[in-house]
Amino acid sequence: MNRKTQIVVVGGGAGGLELVRRLGAKYGRKRHDIILVDKNLSHIWKPLLHEVAAGSLDANLDEVGYRGHCYRWGYRFFQGSLDGIDREAKTISLAPVKDEDGSALIEAHTIRYDILALAMGSVSNDFGVPGVKEHCLYLDSRVQADRFRTRLLNHCLRVSRAMMNDPTANEQVRIAIVGGGATGVELAAELYNAAGALRHYGLEVFDEGRMHVTLLEAGPRILPALPEKLAAAAKHELGVLGVQVRPDVQVVEARPRQLITRTGEVIEADLIVWAAGVKGADYLSGLGLETNSRNQILVTDTLQTTVDPSIFALGDCASYTPPGEDRPVPPRAQAAHQMAGTVFDNICRMQRGQPLRHFAYHDKxxxxxxxxxxxxxxxxxxxxxxxxxxxxxxxxxxxxxxxxxxxxxxxxxxxxxxxxxxxxxxxxxxxxxxxx
Structure with missing residues (x-):
């Protein structure tokens, strides 16, 4: 009996989940074994996390459970975190999955592969700034977004109670957001949308005026990916809402409820969100694959890794610089979607013994x-x-x-x-x- 071709995809983000869905729909379970590996049990689209953090979106309604999804589309799901790759044996090792008390739910184990696709996404880049990991919040995952929302609501409740006890008190919820890219800008606006609705949900004396949001950007302007005219329009809209937009401010240290800037200014905040850029997770540089300074896996124009043609990488964890360009493809959802399509086509071509297709990024x-x-x-x-x-x-x-x-x-x-x-x-x- 012939052994099934085993295709393993690590990472159930936008690119990885689309890839296993298409592979499962194409091959099913007869001659192929399609496996998705992810440390979480469900998927939520990362561009929605700022809405989850502000409470504007109930993630329970939009998340996709991997176990139900795999049954529908003909692949298998394994919960676990990638711990290593043995390219000679063509296996991946998964770290143990532990319960809240530290006991192992799933022991460490290995999974063989014939073709491996890595789609682990990205994490926030703290650029080595002291204190960021200890004192700042991130929005890289559902868990982190839920944690921010809980702390936000607690601070809003504190201010509301203080105002009820003393109507003359000048209490505010102070939030500092580091990073003027899409995540920081969208979160700043969403916070005011949520603040305006809280009075209808038990916080009668709370309104937008009690929310003080400061958006810090190290560069000369927010939203550098957009034309300057649009960035200026966004800055104006944020200013109308009440957001204090501060470009050319570089944070050099984070402390409990404080940010220290390069000029020595101390910015006080009840909540600090770090959204200043992304990188690959640190463990990616230890997998034996070629990576760049941001821990992203370097890939060829077919999205195969530079050291092993049986391993693909796509999405935010991959770095590909098109010919004639001086910058790699940006880590965006549209890039992950396009990469998933190319990796799917190339895996199908490998099965048929055909030449692989070159990836061409189309910026929409x-x-x-x-x-x-x-x-x-x-x-x-x-x-x-x-x-x-x-x-x-x-x-x-x-x-x-x-x-x-x-x-x-x-x-x-x-x-x-x-x-x-x-x-x-x-x-x-x-x-x-x-x-x-």
């Missing part, structure tokens, strides 16, 4: 949502044959469409269509904020 532009207040962005590339700045309802429609395309990528057209309809119903019948 960038969009940034300022919650319900505004959306700004630019469209470019083959989408419109050039570039175009957009704002308002058109930008919001396209921004929403990106999530719909993600749903189609991981669920297929039929189920994605039903989920979109359910999502519209939930916006009507569900509370506007998740407060637990």
């Amino acid at each position: 532009g960038s969009l940034v949502s300022l919650s319900r207040f505004s959306t700004v962005g630019s469209l470019m590339g083959n989408l419109i044959g050039g570039s175009m700045a957009i704002e308002g309802r058109l930008a919001r429609f396209i921004y929403t469409s990106l999530y719909r395309l993600h749903l189609i990528g991981i669920h297929g057209w039929v189920k994605a269509t039903f989920l979109m309809l359910v999502g519209r119903v939930n916006r009507i019948v569900r509370p506007k904020l998740k407060l637990h």
Whole structure:
């Protein structure tokens, strides 16, 4: 009896989950064994985490459980964290999965592969700034977003109680966000959207005026990926909401409830969010694969690793610089989606003994949502044959469409269509904020 071809995908983010869905739909379980490995039990689209953090989105309604998804699409799921790769034996080792009390739920074990695809995503880059890991919050995962929301609500409750006891008290929730990219900007706007709704959910004396958000950016302006005109429009919208936008401010140290800038200024904050950039997780540099200074795995134009053609890498954990370019493909959801398509095609071509396809990144532009207040962005590339700045309802429609395309990528057209309809119903019948 012939051994099944075993294809292992590590990482159930946007790129990895789309890849196993397409592989499962293509091959099923007859002659292939498709395996997804992830340390979590469910997936949520990373661009939504700022809404989860602010309480505007109930992640329980949007997350995708891997065990149910794998049953639907013909692959297997293993919970675990990648601990190492033995390229000679063609196996990966997984670290033990432990319970809250430290006991092992799943012992360390190995999984063989014929083809391996690494799609572990990225983590926040602290750039070695002292105190960031100890005193700042990140938004890299559902767990981190939930932790921020809990602490945010606790501070809002504290301020509300203080105002009820003393209406003249000048109490505020002070939040500092380090990083003026899409995550920092979207979180700043979403916080004011949530603050405006809290009065309807038991915090009668709390309003937007009690929220003080400072957005710090080390560069000369926020949203460097967007045209300067759009970045200026976003800065104006944030200012109208009450966000204090401060470019050219470099943080050199984080302390408990304090940020220290290069000029020696001390910025006080109840909550500090670090969103100043991303990198690959530290363990990626120890897998025996070629990596760059940000721990991203270097890949060829077929998205195979530079040292092993049987191992692919895609999404934020991979680094590919197109010919003639001086910068690698940016770590965005659209890049992960396009890479997943190329890796799927190339795995299929490997099965047929055909030449592999070269990856070509098509930049569709960038969009940034300022919650319900505004959306700004630019469209470019083959989408419109050039570039175009957009704002308002058109930008919001396209921004929403990106999530719909993600749903189609991981669920297929039929189920994605039903989920979109359910999502519209939930916006009507569900509370506007998740407060637990």
